[in-house]
Amino acid sequence: MRRFTDGFYGYAVALFVCLAGAGLFLLVTPxxxxxxxxxxxxxxxxxxxxxxxxYGVWAPRQDPPGWVPNSNRIAKGENGAQVLHLGYATAKREHAMFAQSDEQPAAGFASRMANTDKAMGTQQVGGVTWEKRFREDKDQRTLVRFLPEVTLVITGTADWDELAQFAAQLHQRPQG
Known part of the structure; x- marks a missing residue:
């Protein structure tokens, strides 16, 4: 009996028993x-x-089809301003985030959320003009809307159509 517990054969048997146990575990685990x-x-x-x-908070009327809200938080921005973040996995399984704040300067808030301060034109969504920004090294697209009392930012790796689809769902809720 000592032959199975000593030397190379003992090692081989112990290794086989461990591998067989792991294989059996993987086989029966759902x-x-x-x-x-x-x-x-x-x-x-x-x-x-x-x-x-x-001010009245902006939020989606409903989530776009196939989008999954997977994070949300309220954070402190610059100068103590409150920032609302809503994170999503889009229908194409890209990332998108909606942020809003009355942080001043508004351009600084938008640039921080977009990771760039360079606008590349505008996009019309439901008759509303959004500023477009793109940061190539992060594959990050951003739509920014500057309003008198709040700045809205939709950003992420989602394509322009998906970001616009989300922008179309936004509406301002009554203050309260």
């Missing part, structure tokens, strides 16, 4: 082939943000 992106409800975050800012 494996999902479906993608799972966690869905996070942002309605309470948006409501809380609305109580903290002196």
């Amino acid at each position: 494996q999902s082939r479906e993608e799972h992106i966690p869905r996070l409800d942002y309605s309470i975050t948006v409501a809380n943000f609305g109580h903290e800012v002196p």
